[in-house]
Amino acid sequence: MEPLDRALSADVSAAVDAVRVAAVAESGRQADALLDGVGVPGERDREVAWQLLQFRIHLAAGLDPLPDLVGLRRVGTTWETIARAAGTTRQSAHERWARPVAGVLDRYGTGEVPGGLLSTP
Numbered sequence: 812m813e814p815l816d817r818a819l820s821a822d823v824s825a826a827v828d829a830v831r832v833a834a835v836a837e838s839g840r841q842a843d844a845l846l847d848g849v850g851v852p853g854e855r856d857r858e859v860a861w862q863l864l865q866f867r868i869h870l871a872a873g874l875d876p877l878p879d880l881v882g883l884r885r886v887g888t889t890w891e892t893i894a895r896a897a898g899t900t901r902q903s904a905h906e907r908w909a910r911p912v913a914g915v916l917d918r919y920g921t922g923e924v925p926g927g928l929l930s931t932p
Contacts, residue, residue, distance in 0.1 A: 831874070838868040859888060863896045870897060880908050881915045 842864035850857030866879035883893060894904035 834872065834874060835869075838865055838872070838874075841868060855886075859883070859886060862886075863888070863892070866893070867896050876908070877911055877915070880912050884912050885916060 842861050845864055846857065846861055850860065862879060862883050866876055866883060869879055870876045890905045891901045894901040897904055
């Protein structure tokens with residue numbers, strides 16, 4: 812098989828998964844470095860700050876921010892704070908991400924979020 816044929820026909824799904832895992836791991840290390848010396852690890856405010864940094868890094872790197880948003884909303888982070896992290900307005904953040912987040916946290920449309928808080932705009 813010629814190199815070009817191989818490049819155009821190879822199944823890259825495992826490679827894509829490996830790159831995503833590496834990117835998420837590295838973004839965690841970067842968030843740790845950015846928070847070095849700030850707050851006490853394990854305290855709620857620092858953990859939320861770490862999640863917000865993960866969200867900002869993933870958003871800037873073009874990674875899917877949905878897992879970050881689900882985690883942030885589950886612990887009660889407001890759309891205002893999420894919007895600030897994304898560099899947008901509360902309304903814009905809510906319009907962009909509220910439905911997909913609710914689809915994960917309230918998949919049955921009951922208004923009850925298992926183990927978390929109710930979604931508020």
